[in-house]
Each structure stands twice: as structure tokens, then as C-alpha cells.
Amino acid sequence: MSKKTRHEEHEEHADESWLLPYSDLMTLLVALFLVLYAMSATDAKKFEEMAQAFNSALNGGTGVLDHSSMAPTNSDLDQGKSTKLNTIAEKNSTEADLDKLRKKEQEELEKLKKQFDQYIKNNGLTDLxxxxxxxxxxxxxxSDNALFASGQANVKPESxxxxxxxxxxxxxxxxYEVVVQGYTDNIPISNSEYSSNWDLSANRALQFMKILxxxxxxxxxxxxxxxxGEYHPIADNSTATGRAKNRRVEVSILRKYQENKSTALSAK
Known part of the structure; x- marks a missing residue:
């Protein structure tokens, strides 16, 4: 019998066609990470040099590396610094102007206080x-005794x-803004003219302001x-002395510029 010729099976070669796109993908990923790194740097010149080198390596193709405008230029950086410095300068200028206005206001109010204090002293009104x-x-x-008769809002002729x-x-x-405020004690009032301390305190402030x-x-x-009315006492209403202090008119000359905490004066 003839011997059958035994043919050995040929080994099949593995398909390696995937290596080409894989290598391209890896190359692009490396390029991407390098671009991101370059974009995070502030040296525009180095970025441009890197862009040219990679474009040459990638067969001169065009892509994101060609857009060097994505990297911050020296001009952009200078402009940013200039804007920040201008903002700081404007803020410092505003604060300096406010400090001058506060100082002027303080001088004016101190002058006015001295005049009031001198008037009070000269006229023997320190108790009122x-x-x-x-x-x-x-x-x-x-004090209400300096201005009004008991339970009345009309300013006394001598006052x-x-x-x-x-x-x-x-x-x-x-x-300056001026607020005239009226206050009473807590003794209820009810007469033909006023039904409550609210009415009395408000009318006293109004009548005094009209003369001003x-x-x-x-x-x-x-x-x-x-x-x-009676709701902002400065003394104890349980005593006659305290009630007398609570019956008052206050004239507030309001500041236009709030003082800094470091320069604020304590109450004089």
C-alpha cells in the first residue's frame, strides 16, 4: 500500500494590522498630553517651539498645535497684570478719598460739638x-423741662x-441729615389733645423742628x-428722676461717612 503523504499543517500568522492604528493613537495621546502641559506653562516662546517640533514630527500636519494663540502670550500676561494693578490703584484711591472725607467730617462735628457745649455752659443749661x-x-x-409744659407739645415762649x-x-x-426725636416716660397720658404717649412724643419733635x-x-x-413714645427709655421709669430723664427731645446730626473701626472715636 502506498503511504499517504502527510502534509503538515501550516501555522497561521496572527493578524497584526491593529498595531498601526494603535501606534497612531498612542502618538496622538502623547501629543495631547504634551499640548496640555505646554498650555499650563506661562512661557509662550517655549510653547511655540514645542508646537513646531511636534508638527514636524507629525509630517507637518496642522492641528491644535498650530493655534499658538491658545497659549498665553507675554502681551496677555502684561495686560492682566496691568488690569489688576489698575483695580488695586482705584480701590486705594477710593479709600484715600473716603479717609479725607471722614477726617473733614470729624473736624466739622467736633467743631459743632464745642460750640454747643460752650453755649450750654454760657447759659447755665448743663442740667437740661x-x-x-x-x-x-x-x-x-x-430735657422736656427746657421746652414744654407738662403734657403739652407747644414750645414755651422762653425756650x-x-x-x-x-x-x-x-x-x-x-x-447733614438731621433727625428730631421725641420721647416720654411710661406714665399713660389721655387728655383732650393726646390719646397716647406716641402722639405726644411725635408732636413735641414736630413742634421743635418747625422752630428750627x-x-x-x-x-x-x-x-x-x-x-x-415711652419705648426707648434711658433711665429707670420707677423713679421720678428716671422718668424726668426719659422725657426728652433729641436732635441727631447724622454722619455721612462711616468711620473705620481703627479710627472710630469713643462716645464723648
Whole structure:
């Protein structure tokens, strides 16, 4: 019998066609990471050199590496620094201007307080009037005995000169906001004219303000009145002395510029 020729099976070669796109993909990934790294740097010249080198390596193709404008240039960096410096300069300038205005305002209010204090001393009114300068206002406190009869809101004829003197001192600085505030003690009032302490305190403030505004050099739009009734006491209402302190009119000359904490003055 003839021997059958045994043909050995040929080994099949593995398909390696996938290596080409794989190598291209890896090359592109490396290029991408290098681009991202270059974009994070601030040296525009090095970025451009790297872009040219990779474009040459990738057969001169065009792509994201050709767009060198994506990297920050020296001009962009200079412009950013300039903008930041301008912003800081403007802020410093504004603060400096405000400091000057605060200083001027402080000088004006201190001058006004000295004039009020001198008037109080010269006229023997230390028991009836007082002044206080703090971070928000110059406050003039007037006892109701200096202005009104008990339970009444009309300013006594002999007290009208006090209101006129205050208005003359206020006219030196007519641009300040002025608030006239009325207060009472906690003893209920109920007569033919006033049904509550609210009414009495508000009308007392109003009547006093009207005398101030007889002065034509004051601006009515800068003035306002508030009646607090019995609800903002400064002393104990359980004693006659405390109730007398609570019955008052206050004239507040308000600051226009809030002081810095470092320069704020304590109440005088």
C-alpha cells in the first residue's frame, strides 16, 4: 500500500494590522498630553517651539498645535497684570478719598460739638442739655423741662431762643441729615389733645423742628421727625428722676461717612 503523504499543517500568522492604528493613537495621546502641559506653562516662546517640533514630527500636519494663540502670550500676561494693578490703584484711591472725607467730617462735628457745649455752659443749661459724639452721629439731648409744659407739645415762649440758637449753629453745615426725636416716660397720658404717649412724643419733635426750620439757611429736605413714645427709655421709669430723664427731645446730626473701626472715636 502506498503511504499517504502527510502534509503538515501550516501555522497561521496572527493578524497584526491593529498595531498601526494603535501606534497612531498612542502618538496622538502623547501629543495631547504634551499640548496640555505646554498650555499650563506661562512661557509662550517655549510653547511655540514645542508646537513646531511636534508638527514636524507629525509630517507637518496642522492641528491644535498650530493655534499658538491658545497659549498665553507675554502681551496677555502684561495686560492682566496691568488690569489688576489698575483695580488695586482705584480701590486705594477710593479709600484715600473716603479717609479725607471722614477726617473733614470729624473736624466739622467736633467743631459743632464745642460750640454747643460752650453755649450750654454760657447759659447755665448743663442740667437740661448734653451732647455726645459717636461713630454714627452728634447727639444733642434736651430735657422736656427746657421746652414744654407738662403734657403739652407747644414750645414755651422762653425756650424758643434755645431752638433758634441751635438752628444758627446747624446752618454752618446745612448738608447733614438731621433727625428730631421725641420721647416720654411710661406714665399713660389721655387728655383732650393726646390719646397716647406716641402722639405726644411725635408732636413735641414736630413742634421743635418747625422752630428750627424758621431759619431760611437750613434745608427742610434734610430734616425728619420720629416719635418713640415711652419705648426707648434711658433711665429707670420707677423713679421720678428716671422718668424726668426719659422725657426728652433729641436732635441727631447724622454722619455721612462711616468711620473705620481703627479710627472710630469713643462716645464723648
Amino acid at each position: 442739655l448734653s451732647t455726645k459724639l459717636n461713630q454714627s452721629q452728634l447727639l444733642i439731648t434736651i 424758643r431762643q434755645l431752638a433758634r440758637s441751635i438752628s444758627q449753629m446747624l446752618q454752618q453745615f446745612p448738608d 426750620l424758621v431759619n431760611p439757611y437750613l434745608k427742610p429736605e434734610k430734616f425728619s421727625v420720629i416719635g418713640y
